[in-house]
Amino acid sequence: MDSDVAYIKGLLGVHPDWPKKGITFLDVFPILQDPLAFECLITHLIHHITSYTIPKLAEKKIDVVVGLDARGFLFGPIIALRLGAAFVPVRKKGKLPGTCTTAEYIKEYGTDTFEMQSGSIKPQSTVIVIDDLIATALQVGEHYITIGGSAKAAGELVRAQEGKTVEYIFIIGLPFLKGGEKLDAPIYTMIEADD
Ligand SMILES: O=P(O)(O)OC[C@H]1O[C@H](OP(=O)(O)OP(=O)(O)O)[C@H](O)[C@@H]1O
Numbered sequence: 001m002d003s004d005v006a007y008i009k010g011l012l013g014v015h016p017d018w019p020k021k022g023i024t025f026l027d028v029f030p031i032l033q034d035p036l037a038f039e040c041l042i043t044h045l046i047h048h049i050t051s052y053t054i055p056k057l058a059e060k061k062i063d064v065v066v067g068l069d070a071r072g073f074l075f076g077p078i079i080a081l082r083l084g085a086a087f088v089p090v091r092k093k094g095k096l097p098g099t100c101t102t103a104e105y106i107k108e109y110g111t112d113t114f115e116m117q118s119g120s121i122k123p124q125s126t127v128i129v130i131d132d133l134i135a136t137a138l139q140v141g142e143h144y145i146t147i148g149g150s151a152k153a154a155g156e157l158v159r160a161q162e163g164k165t166v167e168y169i170f171i172i173g174l175p176f177l178k179g180g181e182k183l184d185a186p187i188y189t190m191i192e193a194d195d
C-alpha cells in the first residue's frame with residue numbers, strides 16, 4: 001500500500017509559480033494517464049472508505065458522494081459507482097440549472113462561489129465530500145489563516161440540504177497550508193505533499 005502511494009505521488013506534476021508566482025501547482029492529471037496508477041488510487045480510496053469510514057457509521061452506508069468542480073469530478077463518480085452511492089456535483093456559480101444553494105469561499109489563489117442543486121441530497125443522507133486537493137486560503141504576512149476554502153464551502157452546501165458529511169477525502173493534502181482545520185468532519189488525505 002505504501003509503495004503504491006509513493007508511486008502515485010511520484011507521478012504528480014509539480015509546477016512552480018503557476019497559476020501565479022509563489023504557488024506550486026500539483027497536477028493530478030498524469031496519474032490518470034497511467035491506468036494502473038489510476039486503478040490503484042481508486043482501490044486505495046475504496047479500501048479506506050469500506051474498512052475505516054463505513055465501519056464507524058454503525059450500520060449506515062454512504063448515500064452520497066459529493067465531488068467538487070472540476071477535479072473532484074475525476075474521482076467522485078467512480079467512487080460513488082463502486083460504493084453504490086449517488087453522485088452529486090458542487091459546481092462553480094452559474095453552471096447548474098434550476099434552484100441552487102450558494103456558498104462563497106476563498107481558496108489558495110483566489111475567491112469563488114460554489115453551488116449545489118436544491119433537493120439533490122435528501123435530509124439525513126450520509127455524505128462523503130471528495131476533491132483532488134485541499135490547500136487553504138489566505139496569507140497574512142508570514143502566516144497562513146485557515147478559513148476552509150473549497151471544502152468548507154462544500155460542507156456548508158451539504159448542511160444546507162440537511163445532509164451529514166462523515167468525511168472529506170482528498171488525493172493530496174498541502175500540510176504546510178494547514179487546510180481543513182475548520183471542517184465539520186474528519187479529513188483523509190492519501191498523499192501528503194512535501195513542505
Ligand atoms: O483548499 P483550497 O484552498 O480551497 O484549494 C483547493 C481547490 O482548488 C482547486 O480547484 P480550482 O478552484 O483551482 O478549480 P479547478 O478544479 O476547476 O481547477 C482544487 O481542485 C481544489 O478544489
Ligand SMILES: Nc1ncnc2[nH]cnc12
Binds near residue numbers: 025027107133
Ligand atoms: N497548489 C495547488 N495545486 C493544485 N491545485 C490547487 N488548488 C489550490 N492550491 C493548489
